[in-house]
Amino acid sequence: MKETNHDQSVGSLFRQALEKKMTSDLSRKHKDNLRHLYNHFMLFLGDEGREIPIRDLTTAQIEAFLHRYDSSSTHYMNKRRELSVLFNTAARLIDEKLLTVKRTEPRRIKAKLNLAYEKEQLKPILNFVKANHDNLYLCCLLTYGCFLRPHEEIRLLTKKHFKAGNTEIHLAGDENKGGKVRVVYVPDYVRQELEPVLDGIKRDDNIFSLCKTPFNEAYFSKQWSRQKKGLLNYGLIYPNQTLYSFRHSAAIDVFRRTKDVYLVQKMMGHSSVTVTLKYLRSLGEFNTEEMREAAPVL
Structure with missing residues (x-):
C-alpha cells in the first residue's frame, strides 16, 4: 500500500x-x-x-x-x-495543521537590560584594547562607529566592501542580518585606522586575516574573552558589558543627540522602527527624565 x-x-x-x-x-x-x-x-x-x-x-x-x-x-x-x-x-x-509544539508549555523570559558603555568609559577601553590586540581594536571601532555586528558583518569584511574613498561600507543582502543592501558611513576616526590595512591588501583579502580566508566564527568572541579579564581587573568595564556594548552605546549616543528614532533605525540596519524602539527600551531608553518631561499635565 x-x-x-x-x-x-x-x-x-x-x-x-x-x-x-x-x-x-x-x-x-x-x-x-x-x-x-x-x-x-x-x-x-x-x-x-x-x-x-x-x-x-x-x-x-x-x-x-x-x-x-x-x-x-x-x-x-x-x-x-x-x-x-x-x-x-x-x-x-x-497541508495539515500540526499543533504539537504550540501545545507545549511556554516559559516566560525575563526582560534583560543590555548595558551600554558610559561615555567616559569608551576611550579608556579602546586605548586598552589597541595596546593589546590590533584586530579586536579595529572591530570595536567598526562596531561603534559603523553600527555593524562584529561576528558576521565585521569579521567578513574585505577590501572590496569599502567604497567612495573608504568613506562607505557596502554590504549585499546576504552579508547583513537585515537581508537588504546596506550602506554605512565610515567616520574619520575609523578610516584613519583602516587605511593602512587596506593599502597593504588585495581587493578580495579579508581586513583581519589579510588573505582571502577569514578567521572562524568564534574569532572575536575568543579575543574579547581574553581581553575582558584585563579590562575587568583595571575596572574599565562592568561584568555584563560585552563587545556588543559598543553598538548599544552608538545607538544611545545617536538617539540622545537627535531624538530621531527613524535615523537610529536606518543606522542600525533594523527591519522596522518597532525593532528599534524595543532595542532602545532594552537599553534603558527612554530614561526617567524624558518620561517626566513628557508626562500629562493637569
Missing part, C-alpha cells in the same frame, strides 16, 4: 523540512541552529520514533525533548521556537 503524505514518518518529513529551510533566505547562524536541533531531535526519537507518522507524535514527547533545554527560560524558548519552525514547515508539506 502506497504511503500518503499524511502517513509520512517523522524522520522523512523533518528531513524534507530541514532541506527546505537550508535553501531558504535565512542567516547561516539560523540554519546552523535548525540543523543542530534536527540532529538532536532525531537522536531523541531513536530509530522507532523516527518511523512513526508525524501525527502520532504527542505533546508529552515534545515536552520531554524540550526539558533538555531547561538551563534557562531563554534557552528553552529558543529551542521551542526552532522546533516550531521545523514543525510548521513539515505541516505545509502535508
Whole structure:
C-alpha cells in the first residue's frame, strides 16, 4: 500500500523540512541552529520514533525533548521556537495543521537590560584594547562607529566592501542580518585606522586575516574573552558589558543627540522602527527624565 503524505514518518518529513529551510533566505547562524536541533531531535526519537507518522507524535514527547533545554527560560524558548519552525514547515508539506509544539508549555523570559558603555568609559577601553590586540581594536571601532555586528558583518569584511574613498561600507543582502543592501558611513576616526590595512591588501583579502580566508566564527568572541579579564581587573568595564556594548552605546549616543528614532533605525540596519524602539527600551531608553518631561499635565 502506497504511503500518503499524511502517513509520512517523522524522520522523512523533518528531513524534507530541514532541506527546505537550508535553501531558504535565512542567516547561516539560523540554519546552523535548525540543523543542530534536527540532529538532536532525531537522536531523541531513536530509530522507532523516527518511523512513526508525524501525527502520532504527542505533546508529552515534545515536552520531554524540550526539558533538555531547561538551563534557562531563554534557552528553552529558543529551542521551542526552532522546533516550531521545523514543525510548521513539515505541516505545509502535508497541508495539515500540526499543533504539537504550540501545545507545549511556554516559559516566560525575563526582560534583560543590555548595558551600554558610559561615555567616559569608551576611550579608556579602546586605548586598552589597541595596546593589546590590533584586530579586536579595529572591530570595536567598526562596531561603534559603523553600527555593524562584529561576528558576521565585521569579521567578513574585505577590501572590496569599502567604497567612495573608504568613506562607505557596502554590504549585499546576504552579508547583513537585515537581508537588504546596506550602506554605512565610515567616520574619520575609523578610516584613519583602516587605511593602512587596506593599502597593504588585495581587493578580495579579508581586513583581519589579510588573505582571502577569514578567521572562524568564534574569532572575536575568543579575543574579547581574553581581553575582558584585563579590562575587568583595571575596572574599565562592568561584568555584563560585552563587545556588543559598543553598538548599544552608538545607538544611545545617536538617539540622545537627535531624538530621531527613524535615523537610529536606518543606522542600525533594523527591519522596522518597532525593532528599534524595543532595542532602545532594552537599553534603558527612554530614561526617567524624558518620561517626566513628557508626562500629562493637569
